[in-house]
Structure formats: structure tokens, C-alpha cells
Amino acid sequence: MKGLQLRSLSGELEKVPEEFAEKPVQTIPDIEAKFGKRITYRGEGCEKRSKILKNYHDFPLGAFVNFSFDELCKFWHSTICSMNESVDVLFTKNARYEIVRKIGSSMWRWGCRKGTWNEVVDAYNGISNFSLDLGPDFEIRLDYTTYYNECGRAKFSRIFLDGVFAYLVYYRGEHVMTIGFSIAEGRKL
Secondary structure, eight states: OOSEEGGGOOOOOOOOOGGGSSOGGGGOTTHHHHHGGGSOOSSOHHHHHHHHHHHGGGSOGGGGTTSOHHHHHHHHHHOSSOOOHHHHHHHHHSHHHHHHHHHHHHHHHTTSSOOOHHHHHHHHHHHHTOOOOOOTTEEEEEEEBSTTOSSEEBTTTOOEESSSEEEEEEETTEEEEEEEEOOBTTTBO
8 A cells, every 4th residue: 555644644733823823933932942052143042042043944954853843843834945955855755744845835836825834733633634434444545746746646656646635545455546635725625
């Protein structure tokens, strides 16, 4: 069977107050302490935090070692430019991070905005908790287009998808149905 098992999408994403939904990185506590000596800026308190928040997109993946899945995704979502190449690789190679990137990409393709953080959280949780309750002979797996494509060949099954994502429905190990979908901004499919 091809595709990702939905239970492999581990890690929780947490919503933020609406005033931080565009820049959820602002809600991460103790940023300075979590970077520790990996990132050195002169200054204390708000001044140091401000410098970090202006430049974190340049930091290599190793600098984020003390941050959770949720927190690293908040950094990713909050930046308006590409992050360091080592972070970009994580968001293209590791499935749970890639799903977050693909959600934002889908919203951009189908709404010209990457959506708010809370919309991304709702989409991620919805994707990972999807069920048809068809019984034990059925299994549902997730697949998605490669790179930033809004349609095209799927990453794992290589079938053509008419949307960014697809649920592959298997009956006794045999692929019997594909449910293609894209996510648009405003919590729309």
C-alpha cells in the first residue's frame, strides 16, 4: 500500500489567539533561552528577542534543536521569506513538516494567501484525523502532489491528482478509491 498512514502524522499543532494568527512565532515563550548559545545577539530582553525575530529565517536547522514541532512550524508560517536551506529541506523531506508546507501552498494556490496559523492547524488536524468508518478491511492513506504543484503526480503512489492532497482508500490491501482535495483559505475544501 502506498501513501502515508494517517497515524504517522504525529505532533500537535496548537492554535494561537487571533491577534497572533498571522505571526504565531510571537507566541513562542522563552525564544532567547531556547536558542541559548547557538545564536548570540547583544542586548537583553525585548531587544534581543526583537533581533532574533527579525533574523530567525537565516538560522540553520541546528539552531532550532530546543523547539517543538509546533514551534518550528510557527517559525515557518510566520516568515515572509525562505528560511535557511537546512530548514527548507526538513519541510520538503519530513512528512509531517511537509504536510504543513503543503497546506500553506494549497491555500496560496486556491486563495492567493497562505491562510492564518489557526486555519493551518484546523487543516492539519482535519487531515490527520480523517475517517470513513468503513470497518477493519479498509485503510485510508494520505498522498499529495510533489513540490508546490496544485495538481499532478502524487509523491508516493504516482497517480495523477486533481488537487493537492488525496486520500487513498484501500480495501484488503487493494487501492479502490481516491478522494482528491485541496484546501483553500477560509477553512474551505
